Amino acid sequence: VNQERVLSLxxxxxxxxxxxxFSRLVEIHQSLIRHFLRRLTAGNHAQADDLSQxxxxxxxxxxxxxxxxxxxxxWLHTIAYRLFLKSIEKVxxxxxxxxxxAQQTSDGGNDADIYPEQLMAMLNPxxxxxxxxxxxxxxxxxxxxxxxxxxxxxxKSLIQRAKLKIMKSVNTEQTKLQVKS
Amino acid sequence: xxxxLLNDLLSYKNSLTDQKFTAKVLExxxxxxKRRRIIIWCFGxxxxxxxxVYLLTMAPASWQNLINPTHGVMFTGIGLFITWLWTVELYxx
Numbered sequence: 159v160n161q162e163r164v165l166s167l168x169x170x171x172x173x174x175x176x177x178x179x180f181s182r183l184v185e186i187h188q189s190l191i192r193h194f195l196r197r198l199t200a201g202n203h204a205q206a207d208d209l210s211q212x213x214x215x216x217x218x219x220x221x222x223x224x225x226x227x228x229x230x231x232x233w234l235h236t237i238a239y240r241l242f243l244k245s246i247e248k249v250x251x252x253x254x255x256x257x258x259x260a261q262q263t264s265d266g267g268n269d270a271d272i273y274p275e276q277l278m279a280m281l282n283p284x285x286x287x288x289x290x291x292x293x294x295x296x297x298x299x300x301x302x303x304x305x306x307x308x309x310x311x312x313x314k315s316l317i318q319r320a321k322l323k324i325m326k327s328v329n330t331e332q333t334k335l336q337v338k339s
Numbered sequence: 340x341x342x343x344l345l346n347d348l349l350s351y352k353n354s355l356t357d358q359k360f361t362a363k364v365l366e367x368x369x370x371x372x373k374r375r376r377i378i379i380w381c382f383g384x385x386x387x388x389x390x391x392v393y394l395l396t397m398a399p400a401s402w403q404n405l406i407n408p409t410h411g412v413m414f415t416g417i418g419l420f421i422t423w424l425w426t427v428e429l430y431x432x
Contacts, residue, residue: 177368181361184360188360188361189355192360197349219371273348274350290349293345293349293350321345
């Protein structure tokens with residue numbers, strides 16, 4: 159995403175209250191934010207889309223608070239992350255139910271895209287958050303610290319733990335496939 | 340994270356850009372602005388009505404009663420509040 163183009167769009171929204179510019183910002187960032195929240199909710203597409211909509215609404219209301227020193231995408235990710243935290247305060251446990259997942263993803267869901275969500279479902283919310291920030295959003299440890307306020311040591315160990323869990327699951331899957339064949 | 344395998348495992352293959360989502364977000368923004376305008380109008384009208392009632396109850400006693408420091412502060416406060424509301428409303432249009 160061209161940061162200069164994004165900044166000029168943000169500028170148009172702030173100074174001219176340009177709805178078209180904001181809709182362009184939504185178009186540019188929606189895939190990133192929706193995928194991010196789909197990972198965090200471990201494939202609950204309905205909840206992820208609701209949170210994404212809330213995220214953009216909040217971004218619209220607070221856009222004058224955005225400081226151009228950081229990327230707009232990171233700012234949106236921070237909002238999305240906080241909304242996700244709020245949502246899990248209400249429902250403490252998120253479980254992965256394959257049948258429910260199949261129903262939720264039936265609206266245009268893709269088989270190739272279910273696998274990352276299944277992997278995410280094995281992790282606890284904190285692990286999901288750091289691995290998603292690190293992997294999908296490509297953030298550094300200090301950037302993750304800025305967003306989550308978690309200590310750097312905790313971030314590193316959470317990433318390590320999440321990575322181990324994922325690799326273990328992938329290896330088990332591969333072994334099963336080899337045995338079958 | 341410099342782990343291509345993990346990146347590949349956790350990446351989504353399809354983009355999720357669709358017009359319906361954008362339209363829904365804009366619809367929500369419009370609804371939010373509408374609700375905000377309704378609240379501002381309701382409080383504005385209520386404020387005017389209360390001010391009128393207050394002035395009418397004060398008027399028969401003596402108009403000079405209206406000119407005192409307390410009322411001065413109160414009217415300045417109301418003036419500033421209305422100015423702020425007006426500016427915020429215009430800003431959000």
